[in-house]
Amino acid sequence: MIAIVDYDAGNTFNVQKAFAHLGVDTVLTADPEVILNSDGVVLPGVGAFKAAMDTLVERKLVDVLKQVAEKNIPLLGICLGMQLLFDSSTEYGLTEGLGLIPGTVEALPADLGLMIPHMGWNQNLVKNHSSIFADVADREYTYFVHSYYAKCDDQYITTTADYGVDVPGIVERDSVYGMQFHPEKSAHVGLNLLRTFVERTKG
Amino acid sequence: MLAKRIIPCLDVDNGRVKKGVNFINLVDVGDPVQISASYEEQGADELVFLDITATTERRDTFKDVVMDISKEVFMPLTVGGGIRTVEDMQHLLQAGADKISLNSAALANPELIREGAQKFGNQCIVVAIDVKTDPVTGRCYAYTHGGRKKTERLAIEWAKEAVSLGAGELLVTSMDKDGTKSGFDIDLYRELGDAVDVPIIASGGAGTLQHFVDVFEQTKVTGALAASIFHFGEMTISDVKSELRKHGISVR
DSSP states (O other), rough: OOOOOOSOSSHHHHHHHHHHTTTTEEEOOOOOHHHHSEEEEEEEOSOOOHHHHHHHHHHHHHHHHHHHTTOOEEEEEHHHHHTEEEEEEOOOOOOEESSEEEEEEEOOOGGSOOOOOOEEEEEEEETTTTTTTTTHHOOOEEEEEEEEEEEEOEEEEEEEEEEEEEEEEEEEETTEEEESOOOOHHHHHHHHHHHHHHHHHHH | OOEEEEEEEEEETTTEEEEEEETTEEEEEEEEHHHHHHHHHHHHHEEEEEEEOOOOHHHHHHHHHHHHHHHOOOOEEEESSSSHHHHHHHHHHHOOOSSSEEEEHHHHHTHHHHHHHHHHHGEEEEEEEEEEETTTTOOOOEETTTTTEOOOEEEEHHHHHHHHTTTTTEEETTTTTTTTOOOOOOHHHHHHHHOOOOOOEEOOOSSSSHHHHHHHHSOOOOOEEEHHHHTTTOOOHHHHHHHHHTTTTOOO
16 A cells, blocks of 8 residues: 555645556555555645645654655655655745755756746656666656756766756655656656556565 | 647537537537547647536536546646636646636636636646737737637737736637638747747647647747647647657657
């Protein structure tokens, strides 16, 4: 069973529908017991970093998610859920994140003459060829919608997309994974990425 | 860099995809879920659904259609037609839509754009503008009701205002070109591209593969929308994309 973390994240239903389409059982929950006994955990998210962290704190989920990572239960953050995996974000003042992957989340540069948000289909270039996602994501387009992006050491970057700067598309550290784009909106490539994550939860 | 988008548009009437000219002489095209799935297969980048149902129970039927599609098709879905309140938007987003398209209601009440953008984010709000040249003055105005009702708003001015209120994207249909298959309205999209800095989707006039090449090569639009040519199999989305690729235009 895969637990989808319930914290009023916004895109939850479409994430659930994508897993259902793959024939994978999910449960939407904020119950620490259920989350810590699942095969895999998905942290969805749309919206603002600080509001999301506030809700996670309020629902006492911050330590639960840290335990998920310590127990090596595969964890997948999607979009804002991916950004929350990092140490902090500068969105609306400095806000502390979950600190599961070293790095920060910052605004996309506004002086490149490119539209903000970065919205649309962009191409993933694989940086870490040993990742479980490498073959599935290689040169494939996925659907991005975001105004902030992760800045972290190269060792955590699996794929990047070119938007004036290298935008990390997939990041990972041990059993913690993040996707800046929306796999649940990225057609067959997105579904294949989610399927790959599900395979990973099976050991 | 971002890929240019090819977007089929589906007019939904009472749970079925229909096609007519200005919403009259409707022909049944088929089941929305099946058609959406086949467009996904062909490589569509997004789908736009417009509710053209005239009956009162419309909202629930359309919401069910959106729900059914979002269980089978995994790409951005824009929905429009008869959305007048933030609650209408909320219901459709909960059903699985990603973006809300506002047209007549936004012209009648521009604050609706701001309210939607504040609640759901600019990226969620698409303002659709039907543009027609006034035969007397030769100027381009925004029209409502499928191009039957002229408003007093100049198209470019309205586009700018919509963006300043929070529209994250514009879906601009040239009523002059719609149904003519004589190509997109290049002048209109050039002018719009200089006036606003949000993504623009061009609609109306697509008849040949070259028309898609032209609109992407000659204007700043990031998406092109069509209905009949895809519905009736005159060309597939894959055909369009291979042609664009041949011209060095980046597509998915």
